[in-house]
Amino acid sequence: MINVGIVGATGYTGTELVRFLSRHPQVRIAGVTSQSYVDQRYADIFPNTERFIDLACEEQDLDKLLAKCDVIFTALPHGVSMEVVGAAAAKGKKVIDLGADYRFDDVRVYEEWYKIEHKTPELAKKAVYGLPEIHRDEIKNSQVIGNPGCYPTSIILGLAPLLKHGQVKVETLIIDAKSGVSGGGRGLNLAFHYAECNENLKAYNIGVHRHTPEIEQELSKLARTDVRVSFTPHLIPMTRGILSTIYASLHNIDTDTEELLNIYRDFYKDEFFVRIHPEGRYPQTKYVYGSNFCDIGLQYDPRTNRVIVVSVIDNLVKGASGQAIQNMNILFGLPEKTGLDYPALWP
Amino acid sequence: MINVGIVGATGYTGTELVRFLSRHPQVRIAGVTSQSYVDQRYADIFPNTERFIDLACEEQDLDKLLAKCDVIFTALPHGVSMEVVGAAAAKGKKVIDLGADYRFDDVRVYEEWYKIEHKTPELAKKAVYGLPEIHRDEIKNSQVIGNPGCYPTSIILGLAPLLKHGQVKVETLIIDAKSGVSGGGRGLNLAFHYAECNENLKAYNIGVHRHTPEIEQELSKLARTDVRVSFTPHLIPMTRGILSTIYASLHNIDTDTEELLNIYRDFYKDEFFVRIHPEGRYPQTKYVYGSNFCDIGLQYDPRTNRVIVVSVIDNLVKGASGQAIQNMNILFGLPEKTGLDYPALWP
Amino acid sequence: MINVGIVGATGYTGTELVRFLSRHPQVRIAGVTSQSYVDQRYADIFPNTERFIDLACEEQDLDKLLAKCDVIFTALPHGVSMEVVGAAAAKGKKVIDLGADYRFDDVRVYEEWYKIEHKTPELAKKAVYGLPEIHRDEIKNSQVIGNPGCYPTSIILGLAPLLKHGQVKVETLIIDAKSGVSGGGRGLNLAFHYAECNENLKAYNIGVHRHTPEIEQELSKLARTDVRVSFTPHLIPMTRGILSTIYASLHNIDTDTEELLNIYRDFYKDEFFVRIHPEGRYPQTKYVYGSNFCDIGLQYDPRTNRVIVVSVIDNLVKGASGQAIQNMNILFGLPEKTGLDYPALWP
Amino acid sequence: MINVGIVGATGYTGTELVRFLSRHPQVRIAGVTSQSYVDQRYADIFPNTERFIDLACEEQDLDKLLAKCDVIFTALPHGVSMEVVGAAAAKGKKVIDLGADYRFDDVRVYEEWYKIEHKTPELAKKAVYGLPEIHRDEIKNSQVIGNPGCYPTSIILGLAPLLKHGQVKVETLIIDAKSGVSGGGRGLNLAFHYAECNENLKAYNIGVHRHTPEIEQELSKLARTDVRVSFTPHLIPMTRGILSTIYASLHNIDTDTEELLNIYRDFYKDEFFVRIHPEGRYPQTKYVYGSNFCDIGLQYDPRTNRVIVVSVIDNLVKGASGQAIQNMNILFGLPEKTGLDYPALWP
Structure with a gap:
């Protein structure tokens, strides 16, 4: 034990x-x-x-x-x-x-x-950045793990395959992210007071959110070049869940959704906690509610030659505590999904 | 298997x-x-x-x-x-x-x-009425189990100890119950259309809800006399959860909250899935969200000589599918909590 | 002006x-x-x-x-x-x-x-208790008005006709009330933190809520006898709205819903801000969302000889600020609905 | 009349x-x-x-x-x-x-x-496209008005000043829009069933939403060049409100938030229903809840030389019925805000 x-x-x-x-x-x-x-x-x-x-x-x-x-x-x-x-x-x-x-x-x-x-x-x-799907080997032998932020987890997993394969013009990366209110923690704050955020929706910390450098650090390593992104977080009237909508222009103008999905399927083929949605279906945050999954879908838009990636996690699980336990499992040589292999609640 | x-x-x-x-x-x-x-x-x-x-x-x-x-x-x-x-x-x-x-x-x-x-x-x-905490022995040997309704589960468990001990004047029983919207099922219905029930609250089927005879059947057996209740269900803008607030006048005018709680603690002392809250704390539906527990609290009101019992379940788990699996475990001789011993999500 | x-x-x-x-x-x-x-x-x-x-x-x-x-x-x-x-x-x-x-x-x-x-x-x-439908004449000439609490407004208006007509056994009065979170005010409190009360439901202050004596004072005057009630407030995951479900046993055992509704129609026949729903329809809180109305419906239950009254208001309007302005209109001799005659939002 | x-x-x-x-x-x-x-x-x-x-x-x-x-x-x-x-x-x-x-x-x-x-x-x-702030003069003398879609209203008003002033590289326009569920109408649909969309968040119709050509038609006229946008709508668990987050690269690399805001203040200086938020504050959908306003804020991000515009409306009011009445007022020569000058509800 x-x-x-x-x-x-x-x-x-x-x-x-x-x-x-x-x-x-x-x-x-x-x-x-x-x-x-x-x-x-x-x-x-x-x-x-x-x-x-x-x-x-x-x-x-x-x-x-x-x-x-x-x-x-x-x-x-x-x-x-x-x-x-x-x-x-x-x-x-x-x-x-x-x-x-x-x-x-x-x-x-x-x-x-x-x-x-x-x-x-x-x-x-x-210390090692504890995103197992990207840094598993370093995690194994580390002593201190910096467990990733919630937004960064959804974004880095959502972009890793494309960046690794050099598909995107990195200077065009725009990330529009949406989070449930539990991401703000349990500390009291008027912004998270029920009557202020229920039936309401807002953007906040535009261009200055502290997850920005963390996102850029990891995307830069994946792309092997300096990446600078526009990152806009939003507060959604729900308790759990993050959905990141990611926009990128592509180098290749002769591709389609299925081809891009295949890059993802290949990249994540051995990953239990990453699920790629089929063409025409995009992940919803409730698909991962309370679970350690990261669900990803995407759409190639031939009108603009952009890819739009949608990546969802439960901010408190894969975006925090579930991922931390996944890291612990790696550190102690256990099967990575031990104690974490539960489906999300629906409804 | x-x-x-x-x-x-x-x-x-x-x-x-x-x-x-x-x-x-x-x-x-x-x-x-x-x-x-x-x-x-x-x-x-x-x-x-x-x-x-x-x-x-x-x-x-x-x-x-x-x-x-x-x-x-x-x-x-x-x-x-x-x-x-x-x-x-x-x-x-x-x-x-x-x-x-x-x-x-x-x-x-x-x-x-x-x-x-x-x-x-x-x-x-x-067929046996499949409420394990009340009918465990009959369930063991039955072939067909009628799995209880969601409202009845919360109410019968909430009243069983008092009725068994003959504490309440059964003709005074009033049950004001509140349910999340998933209780209405997945079939389309304007009453469960998001924009109609979000930020809204209503009573429905007052005095004529079909769970009434089921409640009365079981309460009557527990009280060993005919019981007729007022039962008013309400629709709450949340997905999961039932909270039943139960009012009853007592025979005994010389009691207090702690004494009544002790009757519950004793009655449910071997039950894994029933948790009695201490004096001064009442259960909230989120304490059981996604789990198979029934949480119960109560308050004696000396001003009116009434007891007010609060009983909560997740309508889809202890109020339906979790209880069904609990029954299956009994039928097949497995430990009753097999596959069901998970805590609720919070938040 | x-x-x-x-x-x-x-x-x-x-x-x-x-x-x-x-x-x-x-x-x-x-x-x-x-x-x-x-x-x-x-x-x-x-x-x-x-x-x-x-x-x-x-x-x-x-x-x-x-x-x-x-x-x-x-x-x-x-x-x-x-x-x-x-x-x-x-x-x-x-x-x-x-x-x-x-x-x-x-x-x-x-x-x-x-x-x-x-x-x-x-x-x-x-000072005068500022519930215009009950105390209009005293309000006219008063200097200080104590504007009623939100729960009491919904309850007193919901019971006044029955009490005035001596229909109910006052010792049987039970009030199960439900309020949106804005009733807790704008001050920070873990109980009103979004992630704690969203998708959640609870009873609180059972038997000891401070609106109890205010309710009893007014009901006693209406009934011309001392009234003591069971009053249980609940917190509902929505911003606005109060729904009070009121239970009372009747003296008369030979009545029906329509007859009782007629007492209400007659009692409130000149009141702009009180609307009585027809038999078989109960008010929902959204019918009064953002408006100064109090909507009332009821059901006679012949099985138990009880009447169940449902009364809804917007806690911030008829339950607070709208009623305060209604009082001001009376004080200054203006038509009572001046500045207040707007319908509720739907949806 | x-x-x-x-x-x-x-x-x-x-x-x-x-x-x-x-x-x-x-x-x-x-x-x-x-x-x-x-x-x-x-x-x-x-x-x-x-x-x-x-x-x-x-x-x-x-x-x-x-x-x-x-x-x-x-x-x-x-x-x-x-x-x-x-x-x-x-x-x-x-x-x-x-x-x-x-x-x-x-x-x-x-x-x-x-x-x-x-x-x-x-x-x-x-027929005239009935967006008064842009086409007031044509509306006056028209017989048939095509009242704008909800998403387009928030987006066109959010971009008009920048496009008119030739500030943005139109090929970089990305619009990430979020709507409350009432935008889906009152017809029954599993996607708008309470238990399916509460505590949930999703993107839909990526790249193919029918508001796209309407948006592009109007933006093209404003920019006096063909505009093609990425437009991604999302469904938010709330009843009312649209928030559009708009990303654009700028021609000018020597600007700041205040300078861009001044373009908006000037453009909308005579418009009652458009409110520009000061630097550092972004509009929230509840600021316009139930009202006919369009609130706009923006942020210049020097790290990426992009402007991020946030534009909110109530989808049912400025995004539909309120705007239709505004058009009627123009058609009949009435002051444009007649019957529409109400503040939003808060909370």
């Missing part, structure tokens, strides 16, 4: 970790920490977990937690996890950080976009 | 059966039938099930289906399943009917409320 | 006042105050009001405000308005208070339920 | 016409027709309109209707209105058609995209 600790267990990604890990056949949840709910039974805070976890939230006492854990998940706001991750790594523990602190190859990019100094730049440099 | 057939697999309860059964460790789905989608791959109709079921929908050819199945689930409108159930029973197969046709001890009550003649009254008489 | 001041203009009831008053043909909005948005243009805080109000929010300087206003609306949390109302009244101004401070005939009831000492008990005694 | 007839009054755009026209100070609704509800009182079909319209639905008897009307609104599916419009025009009546039949300068484009032969091509040629 793998002994697991969750630091910051009472946010939405924390509780999704508990949902999956409490049912994972190779895992024992050894400890959960929370600043706001110390000494409260976890199942009293999240009564949906009653019967599945019988722990109380601990104060964040790292030594105590590390002593009983083989791996730590840090589900904390950016900037806050660095200390925890540093300490855990120093003790030789594996760490999967669900925040942004360990996602960047170049710490200066992080510091520029997040306006904060990195406290463990050496460790950040060695 | 148990070979399972699902008749009417493309409605909402049908697809919930597929979701759970495709992951059930002792089950092989041997066939799925559908009138509307013959020869279409199931995973093309419900793309969320891709990777979990690799069957096409069959025409309803009973002989063919029965030949390969140990048990049949019929997820059909009331009145339609009688023929299927009759034929299956004649071949000695077990049948779990998710409709209303086999829920009544007295066929005349069925015929009066459903305005239809029963085609297999003898079989109906032998 | 009536010069109007709104104290606390940036909550939901405040901005509904602005929506209606900015279009009211006899009103000039002379000043809006807000603690949180001093000196900000109102239309920058609520861009939907751009073109309709060209004021900035003022600090709460009562002397300044009172000098330019004929009437003050106080849209403040309970306990906070007493000082404002007292000062305004001292200067001879009319005040319509949308909070709870001036709704009670007996200040001790207020103090007991709200756990706060009343600062202007004399004024509270003279 | 203008005598108005509504043909097809029981769809969503029909009932929005009734909502506004029943309160329009210069209008008398002379007749409403419906195929499905002949002889039923309109207020019994849409109880929200009780007190505002006292007519029953008529069979579609054109002679009878035309005899009592000065202007006809046709709120019918495309292809169906041609006969009505032809007959009305032949009698010299003004007609405002809310469908697609009279929106195209070139009938062949209509026939190609809608796969139907036009029955009144001469009349179609003379």
Whole structure:
């Protein structure tokens, strides 16, 4: 059994970790920490977990937690996890950080976009960007994993095959992304107040969203050239789900939808968690609701010689906690889908 | 392995059966039938099930289906399943009917409320009302199970302890129930058209809902006296979930919330799928979202000497398909929670 | 023109006042105050009001405000308005208070339920409960109006005809009420965080909600006897709307739905804002969405000799700001529907 | 008074016409027709309109209707209105058609995209595209108005200033549009069934939506060159609202957000129904909920030299019935905002 600790267990990604890990056949949840709910039974805070976890939230006492854990998940706001991750790594523990602190190859990019100094730049440099479908081999032997952001996961998986095959004019990349409200977390904020976002729709952080450099870093590596994208996130009145609509002009003017789909089918042929939709069908967010899948469809438009890719994930699962567990499975040599192979809810 | 057939697999309860059964460790789905989608791959109709079921929908050819199945689930409108159930029973197969046709001890009550003649009254008489927490022993040895309705499940479980203990004046029972829209099924109907029921709330079928006689039948047996209730269903702008608020005057005027809760804790002490909430906390439908639990809380009101019970289920799981699988587990001697022990999604 | 001041203009009831008053043909909005948005243009805080109000929010300087206003609306949390109302009244101004401070005939009831000492008990005694359909004559000559709560409005209007006619056994009254989330106001609270209440449903404050004494005060007067009710509020995943389902046993066992409806038709025959639905149709909250109507339907159930009344309002309009303006119209001798006679949105 | 007839009054755009026209100070609704509800009182079909319209639905008897009307609104599916419009025009009546039949300068484009032969091509040629902010002068003297589609309205208004000023490289135009479900109409369809689209999000008709040629026709005229766009519509789980996110590369590489906003402010300086948001704020669909406004914001992104424009409308008002009434006001020489100058609901 793998002994697991969750630091910051009472946010939405924390509780999704508990949902999956409490049912994972190779895992024992050894400890959960929370600043706001110390000494409260976890199942009293999240009564949906009653019967599945019988722990109380601990104060964040790292030594105590590390002593009983083989791996730590840090589900904390950016900037806050660095200390925890540093300490855990120093003790030789594996760490999967669900925040942004360990996602960047170049710490200066992080510091520029997040306006904060990195406290463990050496460790950040060695950390691996935990997108298994792209970086599986590096993940296997890493100690610290920077678990990808939700938007980036949907976008990078949605574009990887085309970029790898050099199909698109990278300077034309436009990403129009839409997220459910749980992506904003459990912290109180007027923007996520029910009466403000129900029956409402908005764009936000146009051109300046912090997922932009993360997206560009990974797309650039795939394309083997510098990629700069337009990325516009939107807030959708639903709890879960991200749908990214991606526009790109193609080099080749003699292609069609089926040919492009074949590139995807080939690229992802061994991937359990990526499903390519047939021509004429596009993925909907509910196809992946509560599950670890990334569903992708696309359309070639001969009128404009553009491809339009649609990529959907559940922001809290493949976009956060499910992917983190997928990374854990890789780190510990387990079959990658262990504890994660559930279909989405419908309806 | 148990070979399972699902008749009417493309409605909402049908697809919930597929979701759970495709992951059930002792089950092989041997066939799925559908009138509307013959020869279409199931995973093309419900793309969320891709990777979990690799069957096409069959025409309803009973002989063919029965030949390969140990048990049949019929997820059909009331009145339609009688023929299927009759034929299956004649071949000695077990049948779990998710409709209303086999829920009544007295066929005349069925015929009066459903305005239809029963085609297999003898079989109906032998069928068992499949609410495991109440009728587990009869279920074990039955051949045909009438799987309970969604509203009745929440209500009967919510009242059983009080009625068994003779605490309530049965003539004062009032049940105000609220259901998500998936309870109306997948058939098209202006009442379930998005723009008509979103941001809207209504009561319907006041005093004449067909779940009334089913509720009264079971409550009467528990109370060992004739029970007649006021039952008012409401349609709530959400997909899943039922919450029943139950009002009853008490015989005893010298009680309190904790004492009443203890009756529930005792009554359900061995039940995995019933969770009693502590004093001062009432269950919310999301605590059971997508899961097979029934969560119950209550409040004694000394000002009026009434108890108010709140009981929640997921209408498609404990209120339909999850309960049906729980019944199958009992029928086949498996641990009752096999394939069903998942926590609800939150958020 | 009536010069109007709104104290606390940036909550939901405040901005509904602005929506209606900015279009009211006899009103000039002379000043809006807000603690949180001093000196900000109102239309920058609520861009939907751009073109309709060209004021900035003022600090709460009562002397300044009172000098330019004929009437003050106080849209403040309970306990906070007493000082404002007292000062305004001292200067001879009319005040319509949308909070709870001036709704009670007996200040001790207020103090007991709200756990706060009343600062202007004399004024509270003279204040009139501003439900025009019941207290129109007292409202005409009052100085301070305690504008009714949202739940009480729907309930009192839903029961008045029956109580006046002595039809119901008052000790059997049970009120199961459901409200949209905007009823919780604009203040941040985990209970109203989108991801916590979307696709969710719950009961709250069972037996102890502060609207209970207000409901009982008015029902008692109508019934000319002490009335004590069971009142259970629920939170519904929608922005606007209240639906109250009211259960009562009848003295008369020889009646029917039509006869009871006639009592309502007669009672409300001159009321523009109360609409009685025909037999077999019950009101839905969307029928009154954004409007000042209260729609009522009912069903007599001969099986239990109970009447079930369904009463709906928009909690922010007839349940708050619309009713407040209706009161203002009465106070100033205007036709009661001035500035309020708009149909609800559908869909 | 203008005598108005509504043909097809029981769809969503029909009932929005009734909502506004029943309160329009210069209008008398002379007749409403419906195929499905002949002889039923309109207020019994849409109880929200009780007190505002006292007519029953008529069979579609054109002679009878035309005899009592000065202007006809046709709120019918495309292809169906041609006969009505032809007959009305032949009698010299003004007609405002809310469908697609009279929106195209070139009938062949209509026939190609809608796969139907036009029955009144001469009349179609003379009809005016009823977008007042762009074609006010032609509207004044026209007889038949082709009222714009919902998506096109938001997009054309969102791009007109930039195209007129020759700022954008037209071959780079990408439009990612999102609509609430009421845009799909009141007809039953699994895609608009509550449980299928709630908590869900999808793209549809990528590259082939029928609003594409309408958008391109108008953008081409504004740009004085042939424009071909990528247009991707999405279905959002909300009832009302359209938000179009528009991407364009600029010729000028030395600009900023404020400079671009000034072009919009200038272009729309006399328009009541177009509101330009200040730098750093983008419009949300709820800012226009239930109202006839089009709100526009934009952001210049120096990293990619693109402008991103966000344009929102209520699809049923400025995107359909409100705009139709705005056109009627122009046709009859009334102030354009008569009967339409209401702020949106918030929340």
